[in-house]
Amino acid sequence: MQQFEVLVVGGGGAGLRAAIAAAETAPEGRIALLSKVYPMRSHTVAAEGGAAAVTRADDSYAAHFADTVAGGDWLAEQGVVDYFVKQAYQELVQMEHWGCPWSRQANGDVQVRRFGGMKTERTWFAADKTGFHMLHTLFQTSLKHSNIQRFDEFFVVDLLVNDGEINGVLALEISTGELHAIQAKTVIMATGGAGRVFRFNTNGGIVTGDGMAMAYRHGVALRDMEFVQYHPTGLPGSGILITEASRGEGGVLVNKDGYRYLQDYGLGPETPLGKPENKYMELGPRDKLSQAFWQEQQRGRTGNYNGSDVVYLDLRHLGKDYLYERLPFICDLAKSYVNIDPVTQLIPIRPAVHYTMGGIETNAQTATSIRGLYAVGECASVGLHGANRLGSNSLTELLVFGRLAGEEAMRHARTSAPEMDQTKSAQTLRQWQQKLQTLTASKASGVTWVQLKRELVQTMEDGCGIYRTESGLQASLAKVRQLKQQYQQVQVGDTSRAYNTDLLQCLELEFCLDVAEAIVLASLERRESRGAHQRLDEGMTARNDQDFLRHSQVFFQSQADATLTWQAVDTSLSTPGERAYGAQGQQSEAR
Amino acid sequence: MAYKPNLQRTWWLQHRFFRAYMLREATVLPLVFLLCSLLAGVYSLTSADAFIAWQGFMAKPWVIVIHTLALLASFYHALTFFQLFPRVMPIRLGDKSVPAVVMIAAQWSGTLTVIALFLWLFGGGL
Amino acid sequence: MHKEIQIKRYLPEEHAEPFWQTFRVPYDETTSVLGALNYIKEELDSTVSFRWSCRMAICGSCGYMVNGIPKLGCKDFVRNYPAALRIEPLAHFTVERDLMVAMDEFLQHLEAVKPYLIAEPSEPHKPHRQTPAQLAKYKQFANCINCGLCYAACPQFGLNPEFVGPGAIALAHRYNLDSRDQGKAKRMPVLNTHDGVWSCTFVGFCSDVCPKGVDPAAAVNQGKVESAKSMLIQMFRGGA
């Protein structure tokens, strides 16, 4: 197979944007795009709410910056945030020029909506299918570039690294079961998040942290992994997301007594029905809302739906016409999956794992510690989100940093001549062939990935949920490590080569296990409460800048337990302040 | 290694939807017969004998049955056609598209007007 | 509650021919067809292969024939089938294993219609203006999730795999209707051919099975009007 200049792993929003940028940087450049599913199946497709950028005349970069940094509880890299807010608008305009069907105002200008944690309306949206429209627009636009060679349904299993420099990837062609060593001067990881490490989540089945684990196994740090965002409004049972936009449009949350309980948790005073206000009540940030659910649950004020504790989202006052225009997908989802008509009924909801703030550590230019290896999108930690991501920042992140990664990688490829170690690649290939053969050798039913996966997601929920304790985390860490041991005996029931999805899910579980260890270890070591990471242990329930205004970095150790170090945070532009919402937020701002 | 089932000749018997489609397409058969009959009528105008023979033919019960069928078929065809029309030629007035039911109703009222006109012209009033 | 579910299996590495296999699956009010398949894979037979991801009817992976009708597995529920439930791979595509079909056959058609905005933006740093009415003109056709159900519903595609097909034509039409687009002249040649819009006999089943209300049949037949216009124009130009 030929050698590529830029090889992108992942066909979601980040991967496609990177591939297009690389193609535009060098119209004759050789670019490969590998994805384990057809690009338009990537989980970006599920994003509903919107993408943020400073748009209105009464808004400013400084305001978007402040919201993002405070939202991330001062753990964001401020230089990165600064770059991001300044590039955001142009990237959304670029999407518009590629045909993205953004929702409009009557005069034809782009419409912006409110979003949790954002002080001003600055979220661009395409009805309630923003991610879907963005992904399809990007995919379709990528078809214009004949120098992007797609490898659809190629499952990347490993990176080819030679002496701290990338050489390419090792990929399993799903339709044949054949392994290919594909050479490339640069590789961009854009493999998405790891929500499936948890039992109850809003993510698709493919969101299993593959890219994070691959880079991690080659010595790149996973940074800030303890910060896992719960979305306050998932449907019970499936975890299917009910977008935050439903609250932005005026939906309210009530407990089993019909009481708007958020006012009891520092988000009040209650805003009048139909008059949502940014950063108050239902438009507080996600971590606060999810935590409030947990508190209500402890107080026995939650309702029940098919065995799940739930609170309720009330959209009835918005009226049928408005709901069908602004939130048609939500109406459809509620009808199909919980048999509820939001026009006349309350939607039962509960928090669900949604987003991994942490990921493959990169610098502000998306480069990792391996030369020629870049990472972007949800799999990466460029430092934008800190301890908690604000909704609608991540879709824009895919564009801003996807473009940057594509340009940087192509430029690097054109100015460097990495040494390609063919023998080493061939050796890695043989090792993997051996490994896959062993896994699929016999139909013997030993340990299966199904059992191990169930135990993994259960222990993650038990010990590493919305609120965490020392003992719970210790137990989960021990459990995850035990599961990693058991995985050594795992067997795949399906012995065939073509479309062996049994094998794929087994490999995904292995990625999940490594990522899970990093998440639990970082959660255990961060003995404070910040953003999405909340500890109940004594002395750890508040933010502690003295000791923990630092990023965690977890490093893989091949035969031993993972290790953790701390890294300074860039706070050069804004000194850490109090993170408050509702009336409290107003006061602290006035001060 | 792969397989691809061939579409069987009887594919259209498989479900109701396809049968309804085939029925719509089949409406053309009695209509063809009607048109041929009318053409023959026009041709028969050249001689009195031929015209009388044609009248006899038109009065045969089975011919009447087929022509009645043709009438029903044309109604059925109109029904399906009118239903499809708003989707092929959507009409927008400002922000809103004209609802399909309105367009279908308009088409039917047009049809009824034409029928009434014919009855008035040739039937000597309603 | 339990249900007998039959699956049309195809394991080319073991058997030359497809065969039917029956499973007994527990279900409740909320069990989707995809949920049942996942139960089978995890509990009964891990070799059963099928595509899925989002489980919320938006990624377009999980198209199967359920009792002979193309459906999204994650948006079709076991409760809808009081009698038997038979799952087969999507019709009219080449089957490569179990419920896995060669989706490339659809993607090729998609790529052929140039489904992207063709335009020179007049102002690189500003969005175009597009009124809600202009957006509404094409919006429905932009909702296609590329699931391929309409291809499995289209007998003309079954008879002639070269037919560009409902989904791809809907997408071409979506861009043709977009007030920002100037690429219609480039797309029409593909639609004007026999394998373009003119293969369609307006069976209309494609729109019935479409899970997203795209109404591809409408797109194809509006496309016929456009095609007739564009061919007339060409005739006059050619004659002059």
Ligand SMILES: Cc1cc2nc3c(=O)[nH]c(=O)nc-3n(C[C@H](O)[C@H](O)[C@H](O)COP(=O)(O)OP(=O)(O)OC[C@H]3O[C@@H](n4cnc5c(N)ncnc54)[C@H](O)[C@@H]3O)c2cc1C
């Ligand atoms: C339900 C939901 C709603 C959301 N709503 C919003 C919102 O309103 N606003 C917002 O800003 N953010 C939102 N987010 C977050 C945002 O959508 C995601 O963070 C973002 O889409 C991730 O994009 P990505 O390109 O990084 O990854 P993905 O879109 O997940 O793509 C990952 C790609 O990597 C490929 N891949 C993975 N592993 C491998 C492998 N081993 N080999 C080959 N390929 C591989 C996959 O095939 C896929 O193509 C939402 C998220 C969810 C789950």
Ligand code: SF4
């Ligand atoms: S038009 Fe409808 S049925 Fe056809 S591919 Fe698109 S979403 Fe699927």
Ligand code: FES
């Ligand atoms: S699994 Fe995504 S559409 Fe069904």
